[in-house]
Each structure stands twice: as structure tokens, then as C-alpha cells.
Amino acid sequence: MKRLINQQPSKAGKWLLGALPFILILLVYVVASNERLAVNPNDKLMPSFEAFGHAIHMMAFEPSKRTGDYLLWADTLASLQRLGIGVGISALISLIVGILIGIIPLMRAGFAPVVTVISLVPPLAILPILFIIFGLGEVAKITLIVLGITPFLIRDVQLRVMALPEELIIKAQTLGASTWQLIVRVILPQILPKLIDAVRLSLGSAWLFLIAAEAISATEGLGYRIFLVRRYLAMDVILPYVVWITLLAFLTDYLLRRLSLYAFPWQQNEGGAK
Amino acid sequence: MNNIELKKLWKEYGDNVVLENINLTVKAGEFITLVGASGCGKTTFLKMLLGTEKPSRGQLLLDGDPIRDEPDADRGIVFQRYSVFPHLNVIENVMLGVELGESRLLGRCFGSKRRKVRAQAQEMLELVGLGHVAKQYPTSLSGGMQQRLAIAQALIKQPKVLLLDEPFGALDPGIRSDMHALILDIWQKTGITIFMITHDLTEGFYLGTRLLVFDKHRIDPDNPNRYGASITFDIPVADTRKSTLDDISNTMKQKQETL
Structure with missing residues (x-):
């Protein structure tokens, strides 16, 4: 028998092992839910899958009686829009500022300390300030994501x-590159895939800030809906929404990874995006 | 013509003397190999030629003018590794130098200009034997091929001096001798001045027209950094270029005529 560290799962085994925790979680839920419902058929904490199906149908495929919207899709669109704009602005700012303070020592001396200090401010603590300044509309929510x-x-x-090999920077200069040319022809193309990686890592926080902002002030959005129906202990809506948000987060991450591999094919042998 | 001159050149970091009192005159077209123990200052010497280090005292002249204290297109460089850009394919790596010169704003050429640059780069690739892999990315090339590419990339700017920092140090012996043939071929075709650091004394003797040994003249056992290294041997080797032979016969002829 080989050592444990040298044993590799087969392809089927890998899938099975990967699926096992999900199956276990589902199983535990079903058993617990059935027990509770057997004692009290009106129990709201752990609804049956039938109740979930009903709630999903109502939220996603029937227009709301009050507004006429299909709530799940309206919420999704509103949330994704805020998230997309917020993350997009953040990526653009960080690309420009990050490259400038990374490669130009004078910029680094000037801006790195203030960036460090700002990064230590807890964004949620300044959410009230944002609401005061920008009102309760979209701007405050997007600003929170950006600041976050x-x-x-x-x-x-x-x-x-700064981790790019010094040799490449020197080489570019011996080819006659000015600072600007060095940035657009050498640094930018090498940093873009790394920016995508960083954005993937920051998406979790972005969702956090989005939902926090929506919970406090919004009229639609995934976070808004969850906190709204919480008043009615509507676990049959909350849990599908949570699963849906998770799925969206997974899909965004997957699409960004594909984009990175597609747009920057040169990193395939480099151990880039995985 | 004198290409590079060093006059009473010193390099110190505080109390640490790295190089002391170096005087050297290098004619255009010489192939200088630099050898010495590690830490003897030969890399510092190369960095001063490159412009990433400044001499503490003394003069360093390129074609009679003080050398610029930042890297520029006068001096081409090939490092042991990280010499080529991973995000550009082979031919784009070679085109880059020309494109940077042609387009100040974008550093990129389009249309017929681009085709011209591409043709020029392809020619350079053929010279170093990489014509067949023009479309591949550097990471898919072997170490030897990456160094060939780095050389082509540096040469397309037609620098006055080519600096090689242990360029073949990481290569297998077989590949290394191919690279020797290549660099000698290029040197003979272009007549460029080459400075090359090597750890391999045989390589130094085989390739160079002049071998410089860096070492300390004096050593203070209590304070090893008290004295810096200088050039302890300056050996003319294997200079078989026709121009040198002509020079010699000319001088001899002149001498004969005066006698």
C-alpha cells in the first residue's frame, strides 16, 4: 500500500468525493426538516423541498401582485448591475493607481502611505457617511463596494x-522604452491577468458590501429581498436566494477565469490562472 | 576608434570598496570576456556599463561622452534569465524594439509599417535560427532558444555595445557550444563590441579577443572590504579578425617605411 500522500483519486472517484459533502448536507437537512415538520406542520425554520419549489415558482415565474415584476429576476438584475459597476470602477482605479505606485518611485513615496491607511478603514463603518453624502440611492451602494x-x-x-523581474524592466529600457511605453507595452499586458485574479479574490467582499448596503436601503435587490422576507421568517425564500447568490458568485468566478485564459493565452505555460 | 574608456574608476558602497582605480580602453569591435571569483565586482562593472549603477569616482566614457546613468538603446543586454517578454510571442519580442522607436505614443505599429517591421524582425530571427518558431510564446521554448531570442531582440536596436551577463550559464554543454558558434558568427557579421561575464574560463578564452580577470590586488584579512578589486590580468586572446591582422601588418609596414 502506497503512502496516503501518494494516492491519487481516479476521475470518477474525484467526482464522487467532491459530491459527497453536498449529498451529506442535503441528507442532514431533509432528515431534520422532516422531523420538525412531523412535530409541527407549520414550522417555518426548515421548510420542505415542496415549499421551496412553491416559493421559487412564486418568486421567479409569477409576476408580483404588487409591482407586476418577476421578483427574482428584477432583484438579480439590480444586484448584478450594482456589483458590476462597483467592481468595474474598482478594477479601473486600482489598475491605474496600482501600476503608477508600483513602477514610479516618486508616486510610491507620495501615495502608498495614504492607500495603506485607507485600506485599514473598515468600509461598513463609513456606510452611514456614504448615505448622508450620497443619499439612499444607487451611488451610495456602489461607492461602498468601491471603497470596500x-x-x-x-x-x-x-x-x-513590483514583483515583475527587474530584468524585464531593464531590458525594455535598453530597447528604448520611455516610462509611458514601458507601462503600456510591458507592464499593463502582464498585469491584466493578475488583476483578473485579484478581482476574483475580491468578489466575496464585493458581495458582502453589496448585501450590507441593500439590507439597509433599497427597493429591490437580492440582499434587500432576503432582509425583507426575514420579517416573515420566510426561510422558503431566503434559502433559495442564498443558493442563487452562491451560484451567481461561482459563475462570475468561472467566467473571469475563462476570460483570463482566453484573453491572455501566453500565461498557460506560466502557471497563471488556475 | 575607442568605444569605451574607463579613467580612474572607483565604485564604493560606504566603506565597502568594490572596484578600485580601473583604467581601461576598449576599441570598437572587441569581444571582452570578464572572469573572476563571485563577489569580485565584475557584475557591478557590467551594471555600470549598463547604467543601473553609477561609478563613485572616475570617468566612464562611451564614444568619448560620459555614459548615461540609466539604461538606453546604446547598450543591449542579455541576462541569464528573464530576458524576454513572456506576453509577446517570439517575433513580437523582436519587433518590440523597433516599434518603440517608431511610435512614441503607443509603442506599436499598424498596417504597412507593421509589415515592414515584421519582415525586419523575421530576418533577425533567421539570423539566430529561430525563423521557424516566430509565432510561439517564449515559455514554450527551450532555455537555449530563449537566449537566442534575447540576443535577436537586443541586436535589432543595433546597440553600440552588447552586454552579456552569464548568458549561457544555465545551458547544457551541447547547447552551449551551439550558442558559442552563434555569438561568434553574429559578432563577426555585425562588428559589435561585446562584454560578456562568464564563470567558465575556457569559454572566456575561446570566445573573447580579450580576457579581463577581476581580482583584488591587496587583501586586508581583518577588513576584507577595505580594498576593492581591479583588473589583474588583461590578456589578448584569439583575436583573429581580419581588421586586427591588417592593423598589425599596417603598423609593421609603417615601421618598416620609417626605418
């Missing part, structure tokens, strides 16, 4: 730029 993840992204980009 941009400092992390800037520092990541800066470190990635």
Missing part, C-alpha cells in the same frame, strides 16, 4: 508590478 475593495486591489496590483 479598491484599496485591496490597488495594493495587490502594486505588489504584482
Whole structure:
């Protein structure tokens, strides 16, 4: 028998092992839910799968009686829009600032300390300030996402730029590159896939800030809905929403990874995006 | 013509003397090999030629003018590794130098200009024997091929001096001798001045027209950094270029005529 560290699962075994925890969680839920419902058929904490199906049908495939919208899709669209704009702005800012303070020592001396300090401010603590300044509309929510993840992204980009081999920077100069040319022809193309990696890592926080902002002030959105129906202990809506958010997060991550491999084929032998 | 001149050149970091009082004149077209124990300052010497280090005292002249204290297109470089850009394919790596010169804003050429640059780069690739892999990315090439690419990339800017920092140190012996043939061929075709650091004394003797040994003249056992290294041997080797032979016969002829 080989040592445990040298035993590799077969392909089928890998799938089976991967699926096992999910099956176990489902099983535990079904058993517990059945027990509770047997004692009290009106139990709201652990609804049956039938109740889930009903709730999903109502949220996703029937227009709301009050607004006429299909709530799940309206919520999804609103949330994804906020998330997309927020993350997009953050990525753009961090790309520009991160590259500048990563490669230009004068910029680094000027801006790195302030970025470090800003990154230490807990974003949720300044959410009330954002609501006061920007009102309760979209701007405050998007600003929270931007403030929440941009400092992390800037520092990541800066470190990635500084980690580029010195040799490449010198080589570019011996080919006659100016600072600007060095940035657009050497640094930018090498940093873009790393920015995508950093964005993938920051998406978790982005969702956190989005849902926090929606919970406090919104009229639609996935986070808003969850906190709204919480008042009615509507676990049959909350749990499918949570699963849906998880699925969306997984899909965004997957798409970003595919984008990175597709747009930057040169990193395939480099141990880049995995 | 004198290409590079060093006059009473010193390099110190605080109390640590790395190089002391180096005087050297290098003619255009010489192939200088630099050998010495590690830490003897030959890399510092190369960095000063490159412009990433500044001499503490003394003069370093390129074609009679003080050398710029930052890297520029006058001096091409090939490092032991990380010499080529992983995000550009082979031919784009070679095109880059020309494109940077042609387009200040984008560093990128389009249309007919691009085709011209591409043709020029392809020619350079053929010279180093990489014509058949123009579309591949550097990471898919072997170490020897990556170094060939790095050389082609540096040469397309037609630098006055080519600096090689142990360029073949990481290669297998067989590949290494191919690279020797290549660099000698290029040197003979272009007549470029080459400085090459090597750990391999045989390589130094075989390739160079002039072998410089860096070592310390004096050693203070209580304070090893008190004295710096200088050039302890300056050996003319294997200079078989026609121009040198002509030089010699010319001088001899002149001498004969005056006698």
C-alpha cells in the first residue's frame, strides 16, 4: 500500500468525493426538516423541498401582485448591475493607481502611505457617511463596494508590478522604452491577468458590501429581498436566494477565469490562472 | 576608434570598496570576456556599463561622452534569465524594439509599417535560427532558444555595445557550444563590441579577443572590504579578425617605411 500522500483519486472517484459533502448536507437537512415538520406542520425554520419549489415558482415565474415584476429576476438584475459597476470602477482605479505606485518611485513615496491607511478603514463603518453624502440611492451602494475593495486591489496590483523581474524592466529600457511605453507595452499586458485574479479574490467582499448596503436601503435587490422576507421568517425564500447568490458568485468566478485564459493565452505555460 | 574608456574608476558602497582605480580602453569591435571569483565586482562593472549603477569616482566614457546613468538603446543586454517578454510571442519580442522607436505614443505599429517591421524582425530571427518558431510564446521554448531570442531582440536596436551577463550559464554543454558558434558568427557579421561575464574560463578564452580577470590586488584579512578589486590580468586572446591582422601588418609596414 502506497503512502496516503501518494494516492491519487481516479476521475470518477474525484467526482464522487467532491459530491459527497453536498449529498451529506442535503441528507442532514431533509432528515431534520422532516422531523420538525412531523412535530409541527407549520414550522417555518426548515421548510420542505415542496415549499421551496412553491416559493421559487412564486418568486421567479409569477409576476408580483404588487409591482407586476418577476421578483427574482428584477432583484438579480439590480444586484448584478450594482456589483458590476462597483467592481468595474474598482478594477479601473486600482489598475491605474496600482501600476503608477508600483513602477514610479516618486508616486510610491507620495501615495502608498495614504492607500495603506485607507485600506485599514473598515468600509461598513463609513456606510452611514456614504448615505448622508450620497443619499439612499444607487451611488451610495456602489461607492461602498468601491471603497470596500479598491484599496485591496490597488495594493495587490502594486505588489504584482513590483514583483515583475527587474530584468524585464531593464531590458525594455535598453530597447528604448520611455516610462509611458514601458507601462503600456510591458507592464499593463502582464498585469491584466493578475488583476483578473485579484478581482476574483475580491468578489466575496464585493458581495458582502453589496448585501450590507441593500439590507439597509433599497427597493429591490437580492440582499434587500432576503432582509425583507426575514420579517416573515420566510426561510422558503431566503434559502433559495442564498443558493442563487452562491451560484451567481461561482459563475462570475468561472467566467473571469475563462476570460483570463482566453484573453491572455501566453500565461498557460506560466502557471497563471488556475 | 575607442568605444569605451574607463579613467580612474572607483565604485564604493560606504566603506565597502568594490572596484578600485580601473583604467581601461576598449576599441570598437572587441569581444571582452570578464572572469573572476563571485563577489569580485565584475557584475557591478557590467551594471555600470549598463547604467543601473553609477561609478563613485572616475570617468566612464562611451564614444568619448560620459555614459548615461540609466539604461538606453546604446547598450543591449542579455541576462541569464528573464530576458524576454513572456506576453509577446517570439517575433513580437523582436519587433518590440523597433516599434518603440517608431511610435512614441503607443509603442506599436499598424498596417504597412507593421509589415515592414515584421519582415525586419523575421530576418533577425533567421539570423539566430529561430525563423521557424516566430509565432510561439517564449515559455514554450527551450532555455537555449530563449537566449537566442534575447540576443535577436537586443541586436535589432543595433546597440553600440552588447552586454552579456552569464548568458549561457544555465545551458547544457551541447547547447552551449551551439550558442558559442552563434555569438561568434553574429559578432563577426555585425562588428559589435561585446562584454560578456562568464564563470567558465575556457569559454572566456575561446570566445573573447580579450580576457579581463577581476581580482583584488591587496587583501586586508581583518577588513576584507577595505580594498576593492581591479583588473589583474588583461590578456589578448584569439583575436583573429581580419581588421586586427591588417592593423598589425599596417603598423609593421609603417615601421618598416620609417626605418
